[in-house]
Amino acid sequence: MSLPDSVALPLGSSAVPRRASYLIVLAAVAAWLLVPSLATWLLTPLLLVGALLLGVAHGACDQFVVPVTHPALTQSRLRYWVAFLVGYLGLAALVGLLWWWQPAVTVAVFFGLTAWHWGSADAPALATHRRHWIMHSLMRGGLLFAVPLHYWADETRAIINGLLGLGGAAPVSPAAIAQTALVLGIVVAGGHLLLWASYLRQGHRTTARTDMLEAGLLITLLVVLPPLLSAGVYFVFWHSLQHVLRMNQLMGRPLLSRQLLLGAEIGFFLRRSAPLLALSLAGLAVLYGIAWSQAATGSVFISLALLVASVVTLPHALLVTLGMDAVRWR
Template sequence: MAGPTPTEAPERTRVGPAERSTDGHTPDSVARAPMLAIGGWPAWLAIGGVTLLAVLGALVAPSLSVPRWARYAPLAVSLVVFGLPHGAVDHLAPARVVGDRPTGRWLAAVGLLYLVLGVAYAALWYVAPAVSAAFFIALTWFHWGQGDVYALDALGATHLAERVTRLGTLVVRGGLPMLVPLLRFPDRYRDVVDAWVALFGGGLDASWFFAPETRAVVGGAFAIVTLATLTLGRRHGGSPAWRRDAAETLLLWAYFLLVPPIVAVGIYFCVWHSLRHIARLVAIDPAARTAFAERGAVAGLRRTGRDALPLTALSIALLVGVAVGVGVQTDVRTLAALYLVFIAVLTLPHVAIVTWMDRAERAGLARLAAEQ
């Protein structure tokens, strides 16, 4: 990739006194307050509330089903609220994470990264849609686990000090939204993936994977990995951060087992994963961090939202252009499939950016290298 790289950044134009440690990365103490206020309490209340509603619904009206429009509503909302916008600051984040102003070279480097990886992945969808769908699930598994590992670090998770615990946490946290819905709702899970592949005239031949026997083995193995990872973390003394980790993990297990997949993933995408990344963006932006410190979470969100607005609008325009240009059907299932494939194409370069940020901040997954 031309332009700045993790080992060769452009000449720096420093931003005022960013609150950084002496070696240049954002310390957990700076990230903690935004993560708790923006990525913590809202996520816990929203996911906990929906889980409670699902439990009450199962007890009071077990035959009641969520209307079709309501199932897709969270995905539709994610177009403009937190979901799509959380990645629309990628052009600014790499510079900010190392204390620079986003210069033309930074913007060009990020733009080139998006162009190369995005076009390559879009082409793969046309050539091999089933492979692309499987890759999207695996990539999202990794990225959502990556995001939660960073959030746990920001909230003081010293129990992730060991390499195996950190890797196990990534596997568990990414697998909760990507695997657990399959265990309870295999038909709905397959319907979503079928819709992605059908956009390109392909079909999904994976009946064995959705069979009860396969799901029982996979689900049992994942439950064992979950318990083993939490047990390894518990060896560090059962700190408040470990108890929070365990509570979140159990909550997400219940949430994805009880709430229909499209609803569950749509809400999780907005109020859990995206808000946690936005909290990270607030922590690395001096202006947003100041707004947060002086006027609270809403002010910090507003400042970051202003940065995200141009590329969010451009992305929506591009998505609409693709939908009109290729003449996709206007039923909600097909439109949702197109949106998710569009998100998939953007996710690959976004993951590259976030992984670079981890390395620049010496946070999240980058701490694995430090442990070697």
């Protein structure tokens, strides 16, 4: 059953203000266009800090999802924590084994799962039919990969091959990148047109306008900035920030819908995520310390970050899709 634009989603929806994310994307694009010689120096430290305080942290409250979305499973605190840790770490270990066994397959699965997770978790807040959410999830996730594959083919291929090389897999060719970009671009462009037409046909004009606006903003970001910077800005200040705000709602903190200064919300989340965040940062420090001692290059550090992200993406994405977004597909 389809709902009108005025109906908000229940707990766990993405009904949080995105204006802060919009403004940061516009500021990053403006900085790159106006002062390209300084933009990298301005954005890099912001992204490094943001990657730690938002990027790494945004999954450090995953343990709070099930108690709210499926309270019957958490009546025994000890039993829940054992099940959570075994399940979460077990899925992460499974990805680690897949890296050792089939690195090329793992890279493909990682990018595909990331596209789904980004597209589904960042769906418009206003409720629509389940098929709209699924379509949006696939198209938005595909958009985030199709644009850099087309406009920044060589740079994107270098990132992919760096990750493949870290796992000992063969690199992809320029022809393969070009073919993938062409097919994915056609699918994503056509899919968005069909999605927007369906929104408008069923009276979801606000949702259609929101999705068009966001698609335009993201395309601009992905075209103007190089892949590493555009992916960093999106991941930290759009995906991670919005997830933090959703989690705060899930954990019982009301959000001021007109508030753009989000320091209090981020501080609240960081306090709740502190134990797992500290463990994650300690593990990253050890890993990068080892890489530093072996004189690893910048590309190796980037590939290591992507490899670590791939290990935890599976359990994190499952919790978001099956828990926080359960209302979407039920």
